[in-house]
Amino acid sequence: MSYKNIIKTIPEPQIQSTNNVFHDLMSCILEQQIHYRSTKKIFQKMLNAASLEILTPENFAQFEEKAFQNTNFSMTKYETIERTIDFFNENNINWQELKDEEIVQNLSSIKGIGKWTIDMILLYTLERPNVFPFDDFHLKNIMVKLYGLAPNVKLKAQMVNVSNAWGEHKSLATKYLLAYKKIL
16 A cells, blocks of 8 residues: 555644744653654653643753653763753754754754654654655554565665655655554
């Protein structure tokens, strides 16, 4: 089944972006998942505990004080959080004005922020049209099932080959595939 057939099967995935890179980065760091796709809602529970809707560098101290009480994060996670806060305190960036490559360059300069996280920010937060997160575990699994890809033979290359047929609509196709996963 192709994503074009999936389009006929399910409604277009509707995601209300926060347009807030800091908030969504923290979601990825703290929950190891971007909150748009989370089923555990850990990040949302933490926000609720701190009485916050949107996390910013300015209200992070309140968030940390109220939401970190019963958490047991690794030192690596704490270090990534600190580096992220430092980056945002030192850089005032209008993310919407940057090209995808510039966003990748900026975010990858924060130690602990990897390709998958950056892809999630491009896809969900900044709603860029041509993002294909081939490192995404769920996307790999669904593409193996739907397209009959061989999981142990250059899977990334197979996935990229399939995604090339999507043209400049890779983000939309990806969102449909991930939404379709819920009904498999």
